[in-house]
Amino acid sequence: MSRTAEEIGRTELGPRPLPPLGEQRVASDLSTVDTVLSNGLRVIAVHQPAVPMVELRLKIPFAGTDPMHAARAEVLAATLLTGTDRRDRIAVDTELALVGSDLDATVDPERLSISGNALASGFDTVLDVLADALTGAAHRAEEVNRERDRLVERITVARSQPGTIAREALQRHRYGDHPFTREMPQASDVATVTADEVRALHRASVLPRGSVLVVVGDIDLDRALAQIESAMAGWSAEASAVELPALPEVVGGDLLLVPRPGAVQSQLRMSAQAIPRTDPRYPALQLANLAFGGFFSSRLVENIREAKGYTYHARSSLEFTPSGATLLLDTDTASAVTAGALLEIRYELGRLGLAPPNESEVDTVRQYAIGSLLIATSSQTGLASQLAALAPLGLGVDWLTEHPARLAAVTTEEIAEAALEFFAPARFTGVIVGDADQLSALRGLGGVLMP
Template sequence: MSAATIGKASGGTPAAGTSPSVIPPVAATVAAELPTVAERILPGGLRVLVVRRTTVPLVEVRLRIPFTGLGAAHQARGELLAETLFTGTQLRDRVELATVVQSLGGALSTWVDADRLAIVGSALATNLVPLLDLIAEVLTGATYPSGEFTGERDRLVEEATIAHSQPALIAREGLLRRLYGDHPYGSETPAPDVVSQVTEADVRTLHAARVSPVGAVLTLVGDVEPQAALERVEAVLGDWRGTAADAVPPLPALRTGPVVIIDRPGAVQTNIRIGGPAVDRHHPAYAAQRLASTVFGGYFSSRLVSNIREDKGYTYSPRSSLDYPVAGSRFTVTADVATDVTGPALLEIFYELGRMALLPVSDEELDAARQYSVGTLALSTATGVGLASTLSALAGAGIGVEYLHDHPAALAKVTPQDVLEISAQVLAPRRLVTVLVGDAEKIAAEVGAIAEIAPEVIGAPDAATGAASGAASEAAAT
């Protein structure tokens, strides 16, 4: 995934009479007022959402454009499009664009992944119209000048080369490849040799085909009058036209199997990545799944942290997470451990996953995870920045603002039995796949004592190509 930016570059004291070691009881959750969302769909297909938030004189802008495509070439071209979108238009060069953004008291950035191209920004609320004018200028008139493009491509090749030499990225890419094969979700970082072949003509063609309002969502949150903002957006972007992006292809069926080892001779640590399918935000068990992941490894008080960090000291920051791409959700476990404790650490992770799938969580664990989840949602929407990002993500998933009330209510109803049932479906070790990046000669024996290992060890990717060496590279896709 790539990102580019233009524009401007806790603690506390215990109350008197209290002890820092005494944790006060958690107050009852009070539902926040649901934001009022004004909405309009423009003639070209762009969906516009506006929320008035007057706490600061700013407006936050989030534009997400469907951007799915097949193959490594599309991924590399998409990365370069995101990096060079603001390098020039028919009216302004890169410096002039950056100068205009700064004069509006704001910033603009871009990023892309397998689902979407995003433009993220902000400005003084009084400058909404010129900000929209600038965005429209880029959407409809980006030129990708050769001089700017070549420099950005060389930089991205260098960054990708470095990234593909890092064990954390090797492990992440290995897990995605193991889960998704040749699906667009099977890689997040393009190979350097593919990036180096992309031309400005390729990116201009991609822009013409994919930078489209069809299925796109523009979210505005800030000190603006909603109906007036909708009128201003339509005046600026009402004539924007384009064609629909390709639909995201269905995910391949998960094929569980042996542990895959990607060999890094001499490595002093092993990067453990475990993952598998999860239910999406529309599923009745979505709230229970979120709490299951939180109890297992989703925050500092989780079982995984307590076990392999606090109790045994195997790793510093183990965690689990849930991701919600358009085509299907994913549960992931991440831990980086010293080479000599790879087997014991993997055993403990499997143990904690199995315990989640077979035994109910306690009421105390569930309540703590529930309070954490409700609190993080409240914090994430307390600012204009957070609310804009949250609403944009929800809109991309086909979910409305009512989620901000409905989800805390759903969390409040989750029982230990609900967590057990979804854990058996999502967290059970036999429903997950495992990829290890480390010194195969040193870790294979102890890993083999607790799990089947793929018969062929995969060589670490070549930093210049991002491709795993040896015929066994195909094993990761199957």
């Protein structure tokens, strides 16, 4: 006779107790190489033979101060892998497909990124196609025109979305006209980009010196390094890739109301200056953030989602920037409860410092942080992505494998200090995007610049 899950989970004395969590083991025996090639390209290679695959991440600093840089960079990324002097688009796609590979190029205000994977047996082919694109991408006029038109359509749609409006408003509020704020170009700028402009940008800015290539997978490290050196030999330049200028620090102050007439929801985005991963206080801040709003059982979620029903989604996170990091709080609420949600957010910010996480909360967020990191780095894909994010800071595998121990060593007192220092309500600023006519209750709260 079969039993239900509820029957299996119970005994005569009540619910069957859960077994204790086992020890979370860190992968500390990874074979790695971290070196700089003769052309200035940093290579981080990791032998992880879980499956016969290879993950690849290339990060090229790609900043620019020209107002048209973002538009040209988007078209460049869209056409980087659409053909070279040696291969047309079909040849590129076919050669990659034959080795089970896929490459994709994206760009943001900081970097041009190329990512993908392949069967380990096809690593040579992927490197050859990648090197060919880096040194000989044709950016043919017909490809530029086709991808440019697609970008214009996508950007036009994206710019109508409230999340995009809120993000752009927050960036301008925090950083003014800094190039970091140009995360999405204007569709009208993209529409004017020419193939000649894209080729000129490629020649001037797709450079190896200062860039980082991360390779993780079923590879022999010495052979992989030799393959990379050979493939990238033709990619060289005296100049270095262009890094983004340092950002100004985020200064606490009033929130800015950005009118969006007719909106039935409001987007709340709040931010404060934080510290980078290299700061000794970072592990304590990471756990304090988790307790505040960094996962589903956090204080913020329990309050404005579970208890008050003001929102379906709320979170806080650490957003890493070229020169440091910021804390970011975001949630969307119905217009009628926007003021109430803001009141509760301010309350939870203050409470975190005055009533910091207790031993039980700390144990929960510690287990969550360590477990999440170990899960994220247990696969080739996750490990490659983590290392690619750390590499611009000069960090590598050692920092990643040692971080669980740092999290384990953080005390409740250190978390309390981080909570009091970094989550003080006065340190935050931000924006609220919504219908001003429906948000008059914000005037009673103060600290919001109304139109």
